[in-house]
Amino acid sequence: MSPLIEVRNLAKEFRSFKRREGVLGAVQNLFVREYVTIRAVDGVSFTIQQGEMVGYIGANGAGKSTTLKMLTGILVPTSGSIISNGHVPYRDRRRYTRHIGVVFGQRTQLWWDIAVVESFKLLKEIYEISDVDYRRRLGRFSEILNIGEYLHTPVRKLSLGERMRCDLAASLLHNPPLLFLDEPTIGLDVVAKERIREFLKEVNRAERTTVLLTTHDLSDIEELSRRILIIDKGRLLFDGDLAEMKKRLARYNQVKFFLKDRSQIPRLAEVTSNGLALERVDELTYIMRFDRDEHSSAEVIRTLVNRLEVRDLLIEEEPIEEIVKRIYLSGEVG
Amino acid sequence: MGAALLVREPSPRSYRPALLGTLRTYGEFVRMGFVDTLAYRLRYYTGIVTYFIYVSVYYFIWKAIYEHGTAIGGFDFPQMMTYVAVGWIIRSLYFNNIDQDLATQVSEGTLVMNLIKPVSIQGALIATALGQSAFRLTMLTLPTTLVLFVVFPVRRPASLLQFAAFSASVVLSFFIVAALNFAVGTLAIRLLSILGLLRAKYFLLELLSGLLIPISFFPRIFQQALNFLPFQYISYIPLLIYLGKLSGAAAWKALGTQAFWALALVALGDAMWRWSSRKITVQGG
Numbered sequence: 001m002s003p004l005i006e007v008r009n010l011a012k013e014f015r016s017f018k019r020r021e022g023v024l025g026a027v028q029n030l031f032v033r034e035y036v037t038i039r040a041v042d043g044v045s046f047t048i049q050q051g052e053m054v055g056y057i058g059a060n061g062a063g064k065s066t067t068l069k070m071l072t073g074i075l076v077p078t079s080g081s082i083i084s085n086g087h088v089p090y091r092d093r094r095r096y097t098r099h100i101g102v103v104f105g106q107r108t109q110l111w112w113d114i115a116v117v118e119s120f121k122l123l124k125e126i127y128e129i130s131d132v133d134y135r136r137r138l139g140r141f142s143e144i145l146n147i148g149e150y151l152h153t154p155v156r157k158l159s160l161g162e163r164m165r166c167d168l169a170a171s172l173l174h175n176p177p178l179l180f181l182d183e184p185t186i187g188l189d190v191v192a193k194e195r196i197r198e199f200l201k202e203v204n205r206a207e208r209t210t211v212l213l214t215t216h217d218l219s220d221i222e223e224l225s226r227r228i229l230i231i232d233k234g235r236l237l238f239d240g241d242l243a244e245m246k247k248r249l250a251r252y253n254q255v256k257f258f259l260k261d262r263s264q265i266p267r268l269a270e271v272t273s274n275g276l277a278l279e280r281v282d283e284l285t286y287i288m289r290f291d292r293d294e295h296s297s298a299e300v301i302r303t304l305v306n307r308l309e310v311r312d313l314l315i316e317e318e319p320i321e322e323i324v325k326r327i328y329l330s331g332e333v334g
Numbered sequence: 335m336g337a338a339l340l341v342r343e344p345s346p347r348s349y350r351p352a353l354l355g356t357l358r359t360y361g362e363f364v365r366m367g368f369v370d371t372l373a374y375r376l377r378y379y380t381g382i383v384t385y386f387i388y389v390s391v392y393y394f395i396w397k398a399i400y401e402h403g404t405a406i407g408g409f410d411f412p413q414m415m416t417y418v419a420v421g422w423i424i425r426s427l428y429f430n431n432i433d434q435d436l437a438t439q440v441s442e443g444t445l446v447m448n449l450i451k452p453v454s455i456q457g458a459l460i461a462t463a464l465g466q467s468a469f470r471l472t473m474l475t476l477p478t479t480l481v482l483f484v485v486f487p488v489r490r491p492a493s494l495l496q497f498a499a500f501s502a503s504v505v506l507s508f509f510i511v512a513a514l515n516f517a518v519g520t521l522a523i524r525l526l527s528i529l530g531l532l533r534a535k536y537f538l539l540e541l542l543s544g545l546l547i548p549i550s551f552f553p554r555i556f557q558q559a560l561n562f563l564p565f566q567y568i569s570y571i572p573l574l575i576y577l578g579k580l581s582g583a584a585a586w587k588a589l590g591t592q593a594f595w596a597l598a599l600v601a602l603g604d605a606m607w608r609w610s611s612r613k614i615t616v617q618g619g
Contacts, residue, residue, distance in 0.1 A: 074449045076612045090612075098452040109447045111366060113373040118366065125362035126451055128355055154373070 003047035004178065004210050005071070010080035011234075012041040012066050040066040042234030043080070050177070051208040053200070055221035055242075058231040059328065064214040067231070068182050071212070072102050085178055098127065101171035101209075105183035108167050110155045116166045117151040120173060127174035134173065141169040144199050161192035168196060172203060179203070181213035185220055197223045218320050232328050242320070249327070250318045252289045255300055257313035259284045270307045276300070284311075289318070359453060360461040367465020378473040385422050385478045386485075392418040393486055407550040408579075414548075416489040417573050419482045421545050424572060426475045428508040430463035433535070436519030437528050445614070456603050460512045467508060492578025499585050503572035506592035510568055513599035514539075520603065523610035544570025564595035 018034045020026070041063040048054055058064045069075040070082060073089030073096050082089055087096040102109075110119040124134045142148035145165040150158055158166065164184065171179065181200075185193045201224065203209050215221060221228055221242065228245065230238040238245060259265065262283070271288070272278050276295070279287040290300050297315050304310055393415060400411040409417060436459065439445040448455055482488055491497035518535055522528045540546050542565035549557055549570045560566050571588050574580040580588050 069446070072450055074446055075614065093449065094452045094454070096452075097450050100450070102450040104446065107444060107447055109450070111370060114366070114369050118369055122362050122366050125359045126453055128359075 004050045004052075005046075005048040005084045005212070006082070007047070007067075007071075008045050008081045010041055010044045010067065010070065010082060011039065011078050012063075012070060012075060013078045014038045014040055039234050041070070041077075041231075044231065044234070044236045045080075046229055046236065046239055048210060048212065050210050051204070052227060053204050053211045053225045054213070055225035055228040056212060056214040056231065057216060057218065057221060057228060057324065058214075059216060062231045063234040064231050065182055068180055068212070068214055072100065072180050073097060098174075099176050099178065101174070101176040101179040103164075103167050103171045103179075103181045103184055105164065105181070105186040108155060108163055109170055110163070110166060112155050114154055115152045116147070116155060116158075119155070119170060120151075123170055123173050129174055133175070137173055137175065138169070141172065144202060145169055145195065161188050164188060164192070164196065165199075168199065172209075175207060175209075177208075177210060179209050179211045181211065183215055184213060185215065185217055193217075193220070200224060218324065222320060230324060230327055237327050245323065246317065246320065249323045251291055251293070252318045252322070253292050253297060254287050254289045254316050254318060255297070255304065255313055256281070256285065256287045256316060257304060257308075258311045259286070260309040260311045264308050264310075267308055271303055360457050363453075363458050363461035364465035364468065367462035367467075368469045369465075370462070371466045371469040375473055378470070381426070381470075381474045382477050382481065385426060385474075386481055389419050389422050389482055389486065407548055409548060409550075412487050412489055413577055415487050416577060417548060419486055419488045420576055421569055421573055423475060423479050423482065424504050424507065424569065425545060426470055426478055427467055427504060428511045428568065429470075430466060430508075430512055430515060432459050432463055432512055432515035433519035433528075433532050435459065436516065437522040437532065440522040440526070449611075449614070454604075456513075456516050456600065456607060459516055460509070460600075463512050464508065489577075491576050492581070496575060496578050496581060496585075499581075499589065500572055500576040503575050503589055503592060506589065506596050507568045507572055509596035510564055510592065510599060511539075513596060513603050514564065517599060517603040517606050520606040520610045524613050539565065539568070542566065543568035544573065548573075564599060567592045567595050 015035050015037050017029075018036050020028050040061075044063075044067060056064050056067065066075065070077050071084060071089060073093040076090045085096065085099055089096050110116055111122075120134075120138065123129070129137075142151070145168065147162070147165050147169060150162050150166060155163060155166070168184065184200075185196055188196070197220065200211060200213075204211050211224075213220065213224070226242055227240065228238065228242050229236060265283070268278065268286070276288055276290050279289065281287060288300065288304070301313065301315075304313065396411065396414050396418065399406065400414070404410055406414075436445075439448070445455075448458065451458075491500060518528075518532065521531065525531070542560065542563070544566050545568075549560055549566050552560070567588075571580065571592065575585050575588065
């Protein structure tokens with residue numbers, strides 16, 4: 001089966017002009033301009049199959065939004081190629097965008113001063129959605145996303161979470177086979193995040209909608225996608241299964257333990273004597289991290305319970321934040 | 335399964351013919367422009383006052399000038415007052431902010447949200463502006479007309495036929511202004527900051543369209559040059575039709591030239607969009 005999205009050696013350079021400071025600098029700027037070229041995306045390749053839900057993660061400025069903007073046909077790549085859903089996005093922008101849905105978390109596609117439903121009606125005409133489909137989907141989205149009560153409110157009066165849910169519904173009204181989301185949960189509270197994640201899972205399952213989402217909230221990824229792409233400084237550092245990444249790269253386990261009472265605090269020094277690092281969560285809660293190759297969990301727990309009075313303890317895998325942080329630091333995988 | 339098979343149609347394409355579909359899509363943008371302006375209807379009460387003040391100022395200036403003569407540049411005083419008043423009345427209709435809107439969208443990065451839609455940006459902006467103008471017709475143009483006709487010696491149109499031709503001419507003025515504004519607005523994509531340019535364009539347009547003074551007041555050489563440019567077709571030509579100074583074959587020819595300019599400027603805007611849109615940059619990694 002040929003992939004839905006095929007990205008090969010994609011690169012994007014921005015040229016921005018370096019501003020000098022001060023009055024003298026400003027005058028100088030008028031006549032002599034110095035340009036700096038930034039390679040925001042630097043030779044990225046990947047393919048995505050239909051029905052996949054892929055997380056694209058990276059720190060701020062890593063190049064993930066720039067990649068997404070090339071995938072949606074907004075930006076023209078400096079070099080490399082994209083074939084998405086049978087189109088070269090920037091070249092056939094109008095034909096291509098008919099079959100994609102896009103949400104940019106920090107912006108809205110809804111008309112700011114008028115009721116949400118007016119924007120939906122506009123989308124109905126733009127995508128030529130039949131009355132039956134429009135009513136059915138709007139009904140379903142209103143139910144799952146719980147936006148029915150906001151439909152007649154001007155967008156500017158909505159909270160961020162309410163607006164985001166409306167934006168999500170807007171991006172899916174025409175039931176596109178391909179959905180791009182740029183930071184869809186940014187700035188949202190836990191409940192709102194959860195609702196959006198559930199909705200995305202439902203759409204991906206029921207319609208086989210292919211979803212590519214960028215985020216720097218790794219809990220999004222853990223909830224949503226089996227596959228992740230990690231980008232840093234414009235380069236792809238990792239492309240693969242989330243579970244695979246954990247298996248290959250999770251070097252540390254951690255034991256979180258709760259002391260019985262304060263009298264135990266002075267004795268903490270004893271357990272760190274064998275070179276294990278201790279992290280304090282609060283007065284009575286601590287985390288001990290250890291390399292899985294050097295120590296077994298049983299051995300670490302034995303040490304702990306022998307020397308301390310522990311009320312409770314918990315063995316955890318290393319959080320994926322930590323793994324990703326390590327990938328960023330080393331700049332490579334493995 | 336080939337890639338082509340994955341293209342899922344949002345609804346069957348045969349649902350309606352392509353041209354009708356396009357018309358309904360942009361018709362919807364017209365409606366959005368109308369509804370969107372409704373949110374700011376209060377602004378138009380001050381608009382009526384502003385237009386009244388403009389025309390009053392011109393009334394006193396021209397009154398002083400006409401103390402010493404009966405006709406200047408082919409206009410007598412009542413004709414001149416009609417020219418000024420009707421000039422401002424139609425300005426309230428053809429006027430739009432497409433250039434500024436586009437510049438703002440570029441600087442704020444909101445242009446992105448239009449680019450992800452399968453529509454022509456120029457078409458969407460012009461259609462929205464048309465909806466705004468339709469709204470202004472009721473909230474600004476008609477009340478202003480009423481006030482100006484009551485207060486100042488403004489003449490009625492030369493004839494019903496002239497009025498029909500004048501109305502068609504104003505519609506074409508709208509498209510000339512809209513397409514011109516779009517073309518100028520696209521410069522924001524490459525130049526980023528064009529506020530100075532827009533201000534210069536604003537004053538130049540007021541002068542060269544004939545809004546401030548009739549083109550027949552200009553030196554002959556300017557008049558000849560302006561014949562080859564679209565600007566006088568915005569205000570001067572529709573006003574001549576209103577006054578009956580252009581009629582019959584000459585009026586038809588003027589309308590045809592207006593239509594030509596409207597189409598030419600739309601084509602220019604389209605070309606400029608294509609030239610600029612590859613250079614779109616958006617903030618944010």
